[in-house]
Amino acid sequence: MGKLKRLIGKVKQTLKDEGIKGLLKKIINFIYFRITKVxxxxxxxxxxxxxxxxxxxxxxxxxxxxxxxEQLESHGISCDRIDYDxxxxxxxxxxxxxxxxxxxxxxxxxEFIKIAKENNKTCFYDIDDxxxxxxxxxxxxxxxxxxxxxxxxxxxxxxxxxxxxxLCEYGIASTKGLQTEMSKHxxxxxxxxxxxxxxxxxxxxxxxxxxxxxxNKVIMGYLSGSITHNDDFKLIMSTIVRLxxxxxxxxxxVVGLLDLPKEMECVKDKIITSPFVSWKExxxxxxxxxxxxxxxxxxxxxxAKSENKWMEAGLVKIPTVASNVGAFKTEIKDNxxxxxxxxxxxxxxxLSRLIEDKKYxxxxxxxxxxxxxxxxxxxKSGLGVAEFIKSKLxxxxxxxxxxxxxxxxxxxxxxxxxxxxxxGYDVTMxxxxxxxxxxxxxxxxxxxxxxxxxxxxxxxxxxxxxxxTMWLTLEFVQKYYNCNNKKYLVQGMETGLxxxxxxxxxxxxxxxxxxxxxxxxxxxxxxxxWLKEDFKTIAKYAPNGIDLNKFPFVKRSxxxxxxxxxxxxxxDHYKNVDESFMIANKLDRNKYEVHYLSYEKExxxxxxxxxxxxxxxxxxxxxxxGNCDILLKTSILESFSxxxxxxxxxxxxxxxxxxxxxxxxxxxxxxxxxxxxxxIDEAIEKIDLLSSDKKxxxxxxxxxxxxxxxxxxxxxxxxxxxxxx
Numbered sequence: 001m002g003k004l005k006r007l008i009g010k011v012k013q014t015l016k017d018e019g020i021k022g023l024l025k026k027i028i029n030f031i032y033f034r035i036t037k038v039x040x041x042x043x044x045x046x047x048x049x050x051x052x053x054x055x056x057x058x059x060x061x062x063x064x065x066x067x068x069x070e071q072l073e074s075h076g077i078s079c080d081r082i083d084y085d086x087x088x089x090x091x092x093x094x095x096x097x098x099x100x101x102x103x104x105x106x107x108x109x110x111e112f113i114k115i116a117k118e119n120n121k122t123c124f125y126d127i128d129d130x131x132x133x134x135x136x137x138x139x140x141x142x143x144x145x146x147x148x149x150x151x152x153x154x155x156x157x158x159x160x161x162x163x164x165x166x167l168c169e170y171g172i173a174s175t176k177g178l179q180t181e182m183s184k185h186x187x188x189x190x191x192x193x194x195x196x197x198x199x200x201x202x203x204x205x206x207x208x209x210x211x212x213x214x215x216n217k218v219i220m221g222y223l224s225g226s227i228t229h230n231d232d233f234k235l236i237m238s239t240i241v242r243l244x245x246x247x248x249x250x251x252x253x254v255v256g257l258l259d260l261p262k263e264m265e266c267v268k269d270k271i272i273t274s275p276f277v278s279w280k281e282x283x284x285x286x287x288x289x290x291x292x293x294x295x296x297x298x299x300x301x302x303x304a305k306s307e308n309k310w311m312e313a314g315l316v317k318i319p320t321v322a323s324n325v326g327a328f329k330t331e332i333k334d335n336x337x338x339x340x341x342x343x344x345x346x347x348x349x350x351l352s353r354l355i356e357d358k359k360y361x362x363x364x365x366x367x368x369x370x371x372x373x374x375x376x377x378x379x380k381s382g383l384g385v386a387e388f389i390k391s392k393l394x395x396x397x398x399x400x401x402x403x404x405x406x407x408x409x410x411x412x413x414x415x416x417x418x419x420x421x422x423x424g425y426d427v428t429m430x431x432x433x434x435x436x437x438x439x440x441x442x443x444x445x446x447x448x449x450x451x452x453x454x455x456x457x458x459x460x461x462x463x464x465x466x467x468x469t470m471w472l473t474l475e476f477v478q479k480y481y482n483c484n485n486k487k488y489l490v491q492g493m494e495t496g497l498x499x500x501x502x503x504x505x506x507x508x509x510x511x512x513x514x515x516x517x518x519x520x521x522x523x524x525x526x527x528x529x530w531l532k533e534d535f536k537t538i539a540k541y542a543p544n545g546i547d548l549n550k551f552p553f554v555k556r557s558x559x560x561x562x563x564x565x566x567x568x569x570x571x572d573h574y575k576n577v578d579e580s581f582m583i584a585n586k587l588d589r590n591k592y593e594v595h596y597l598s599y600e601k602e603x604x605x606x607x608x609x610x611x612x613x614x615x616x617x618x619x620x621x622x623x624x625x626g627n628c629d630i631l632l633k634t635s636i637l638e639s640f641s642x643x644x645x646x647x648x649x650x651x652x653x654x655x656x657x658x659x660x661x662x663x664x665x666x667x668x669x670x671x672x673x674x675x676x677x678x679x680i681d682e683a684i685e686k687i688d689l690l691s692s693d694k695k696x697x698x699x700x701x702x703x704x705x706x707x708x709x710x711x712x713x714x715x716x717x718x719x720x721x722x723x724x725x
Contacts (some may be wrong), residue, residue, distance in 0.1 A: 026352070028505045043456040046428075047078040049389065050095040051126075054084040054161070059279065063194045063308070064101050064128050064174070070197050071382030077389065087112060088584065092483055094451035095460055096393055096426055097122040100264060102131070102166060104160030104282070112119035113167045120394040120426040125168040126383030128194070130181060132162040138512055139237035139301050141231060147540060170392050172385065175327045177303035190388040192304045193331070200283070204315035207283035209317075213290070218355050219272065221253045221289030221318075223282075232302075235295045235323070237263055239347045244270045247355055253289055287316040290361060291354050294322035295347075307331045310338055311376050314368030319361050321350055337368045342568045350379045396426035397465045397724060399489075400473035403433040404451055407599075408642050409491045411618065412523060412544060414468045415713060416489070417449045419720050430454055432473055466725055467521075470494060471508040480513070487724070490527050490539060491641025492661065511538055520620065521723045524640045526660030542723050543664070544640045550619070551649035553705065554626035559592040562691050565652075567626035567643045569600040570607075574637035576657070576677070581607045583632060583683045591691065595628055625650045630690060635659055635679060644672065648704030653697060655686050671703035 014023045051069060055061045069079040082091065084103045084724040091270045092115050101520060104126065104280065130136035137158050144149055153330070165171070165182070171189035173179040182189045196204075197638050215220075220240070244250055244267040252408050260268055277285055286292065290315040296302050307327040310320040314337070322328040324340040332338035339350040354361050375378060376440040397420055399413050434455040454476060470478040471494050490512065498505035512519075513534045520539035522528050531537040564584060568575035577598075584594045585608045596603055597613040613624055625631070625706050631647040631654045638661025644654045645665060654672040656662060668674040673683055673686040690697055715718075 006504070019385075034695060044094050044452075045078075045080060045458045046452055046461045047080050048092050048095065048393075048461045049077055049079045049097045049099060050091060051079060051081040051099045051101060052084050052087055052103055052109075053081060053101050058133060060128055062197075062279065063306075064126055066124070066383065067195060067197050067378055068099070068172075068192065070378040071192075071195070072386055072389070074379050075382040075386035076387050077462070084109065085648055086717070089115060090120065092116050092121065093428065094457070095121070096396055097124065097389060099124045099126050099172065100164055101126040102161060103164045104157050105163040105167070106160075109164055110167065112291065113164075117169075120421060120424055121393065122170065122389075122392050123168040124170045124389070124392070125165040125182070125186065126172040126207075127161070127165070127178065127182070128174040128306060130178065130301050130667060131158050133181070134158055134163050136181070136301055136304075137569055139299060139399075142565075172228045174306045174622055175304050176330060177300070177305075177326055181304065188392070192385040192388075193327070193376070193381070194308050194311065195378055195381045196311060196372060197229075197378050199280075200312075200315065201373075201377060204283040204287075205279050206286040207316050211284050211287040213288065217249055217251055218291070219251045219253050219289045220293055220351070222293045223253075223255045223286065223288065223289075229299055232295045232323075234329060235297060236293065236344070236347050237261065237352070239344055240264075240293075241267055242348070243351055243355065250331055250355055255285070281314065282339075283316050283510045286313050286318055287421070289318060291351065292318050292320040292584055293342075294328065296318055296323040296325045296328065298323070298325045302326055310368065310371055314338075314365070314376070317362070317365035317369045319354060319364035320370060321347070321354065323369065333367075333371075336364070337371045338364060350632055353382050384412040391430070392413065394424055394426040395464045396428070396461075397467065398428045398430050398463045399467045400430045400432060400454075401451075402470045402471060402472045404429070404431050406612060409470060409639065411642075412640070413467075414449065415545070415547075416723075419713070419717055420724060421449060423717075423721055425724075428452055430459075430476070432476055437580075462621065467724075471511040474511050478518075486517060488515075489521045489523075490531060490639075491523055492527060493530060493637070494635045497572070499573070514538075527639065530660075540723050542719040543711065543716055545711045545716045546640075546642075546645055546649055546708055548649055548708060548712050551622045551625065551646050551708070553649070556629050558612045558629060558691065558694075561591065562630065563593045563595055563628040564687065565595045565597060565624065565631045565647070567633065568635060569598055570604055571601045574635060576634040576636045578604075579634040579657075579677070579680070580632050582680050583634075583687075586680065587687065592687075595624070622646070622650060625652055628652060630655060630687060632683070633657070633660070633662075633679070634683075636684060638662060638686065640664075641666075645708055647677075648672070648701075649708035651701055651705065653690050653700055654704065655683060655690070666706050667703070667707075669700075671700055671707045673700070 010096050049072060051065045053061050053065045065081050072079050087108055089112055092112060098116060103351050116123055134155060166185055169187050171182040171186040173182055173189050173191050176191060179189045179191050200252055220471040240252060241264060246251060251270050251272055253274055255274050257273045274285060294309040303326040305326055310322060310332055313320045320338040322332060322338060322340060324342045332340055334340040341347045341350060399417050401410055401413060416429045417429060429449050429451040431451050432454045463483045465481045466477050466480055468488045472486060494508040495505055512531055514535055514537040520537050521542040522539045522541055528539050528541045532537045566580040568577045570577040593610045594608060595611045596609045599615055603609050603612060625647050629652060631643060631652060633656040635641060636659055638659050641662035644656055644662055647654055648671060654673060655665060656674060657677045658674050666672045673681040675686055
């Protein structure tokens with residue numbers, strides 16, 4: 001209903017101001033926008049975690065990227081993924097944390113992590129093998145069989161993965177062995193074991209329902225590729241040969257067998273070969289065997305390997321016999337969910353019992369199935385890794401802006417954001433203005449806060465604190481569901497910005513009515529007072545400040561013509577700029593020179609202006625203040641009036657009308673001269689007094705500088721932080 005009321009109000013106002021032609025033009029533009037919005041896909045999505053995949057092999061990235069995303073999303077953490085060579089720096093702004101999986105360092109990766117850390121975003125490194133340090137990979141015997149060029153290329157990748165790992169703060173490992181070694185480089189490492197996805201479960205259920213076995217055969221399966229150059233298989237080769245010779249009904253199925261070892265020529269008729277299959281077909285292949293073989297050499301490298309083979313077999317109720325090493329040792333309950341072997345004797349005895357006892361095979365297989373389904377699936381196992389990631393995230397705050405244009409209210413919100421950022425918060429500015437949705441950053445010297453355009457971004461991330469800054473931004477804040485705290489930073493009575501006939505007047509006014517589940521904040525005692533008196537709304541207060549480095553002191557001589565500065569948009573009635581020029585136009589132009597600073601509209605024809613500054617960048621405003629002697633400020637409504645404070649910081653003088661936005665710090669005859677609204681001659685008298693009375697000027701300049709120093713942002717930082725705690 002609120003949107004409909006606003007739409008009807010806009011139609012009436014446009015018809016009144018621009019006539020039927022103007023209304024028709026706006027209706028056409030509105031319809032076009034609605035149509036394109038329906039058909040438009042968002043450019044980006046604001047989520048919690050981005051996985052950056054550095055692995056080209058499908059099997060590992062599926063487990064460590066896709067499955068972990070499924071774990072996290074099933075526990076309320078929104079995620080996305082991207083390949084490391086497609087990563088751009090722009091992605092930093094759209095996520096709270098980043099998980100780099102097997103990523104070798106690149107200049108982009110290095111710069112990305114640097115920017116992420118500067119903005120209090122958390123970087124994790126995930127890996128499932130000891131391939132980030134040559135100390136470990138030099139133990140891989142296979143590397144002795146490849147060419148020097150191939151080995152050099154491989155080692156380069158290992159070193160570069162180690163560099164990325166060292167750039168990160170935290171780690172996620174698939175095994176205890178990996179956790180131990182990664183902990184030498186990172187603050188904290190969490191073990192998140194490889195688990196089965198929903199799709200794996202579905203494929204396994206199909207295998208359980210469809211695969212039929214020959215009741216006259218018992219088939220052992222070695223599903224790790226070629227056995228010819230496989231040191232793991234060599235551990236049990238002689239035992240397997242003996243068993244194949246001993247049991248007529250026993251067979252061995254091998255995947256991807258190319259050459260048969262000489263030692264197995266005597267049993268070649270009992271070896272079944274199978275081609276490599278896709279992971280979706282793998283459950284059927286595993287289900288076709290009766291015993292899953294998982295031999296593993298005892299080495300530091302193998303200590304870090306995962307228990308995937310056992311888990312995948314368990315999904316289809318096939319028992320696994322494995323070496324008593326690494327993850328197999330810690331994750332398999334011997335004689336319950338699988339069988340563990342420490343030597344050839346173990347292998348012979350335990351395999352013999354499985355071969356001979358079908359009921360025992362089924363019991364071990366069923367136990368493994370129950371263990372996997374209850375504890376080793378994405379849905380069942382995601383809580384731990386979700387809590388680990390959450391525990392490492394910085395508190396995040398999103399401040400919603402009506403526009404990225406640097407108005408006084410936006411500058412205050414930006415400064416609050418910078419203070420929060422410098423104190424460890426992950427801060428994002430959300431721009432709701434559709435015309436400026438692509439604005440990248442809000443800058444302040446060398447510091448900045450990322451800005452995200454609402455109209456081009458889908459929001460799914462959890463936000464600890466979401467802050468509305470002006471009444472138009474409140475609707476987004478109220479509707480956003482994934483948020484702990486919602487606040488409304490009231491910087492002025494926006495009701496007064498609209499004429500009585502404008503529909504926005506009522507809408508703005510309604511936002512101050514002590515809304516449920518909303519904390520009110522303000523930077524003006526005047527705002528705090530009227531919120532309480534007019535709406536019974538209690539607002540937390542912290543004073544507004546100034547960056548004195550941006551407004552350096554400039555000594556004035558007051559020789560020659562005295563320069564009067566008038567500031568404000570003459571279109572805004574509450575700025576009361578017309579009154580400034582009613583005063584200025586009556587000044588003696590042999591004695592005074594009038595400068596006018598306007599960020600929007602140009603001077604009206606009747607204004608007498610000697611120098612006009614139009615749409616001046618905020619960083620250059622201080623130069624204009626420093627070049628003028630007296631600021632004539634006649635606004636009748638301000639949230640917090642910055643120009644007088646900024647002028648005083650530079651050592652200039654102020655003649656002003658008292659209003660709620662300046663009454664906190666403007667003190668008549670102490671740091672400024674105040675005159676009553678509409679008293680043109682009084683204002684002229686006070687300007688003339690300043691031009692002739694050096695003693696008064698010196699007193700007001702001293703008082704103004706003291707006032708500005710008391711408002712230094714550095715002195716107010718603790719009070720600002722309390723607003724958001």
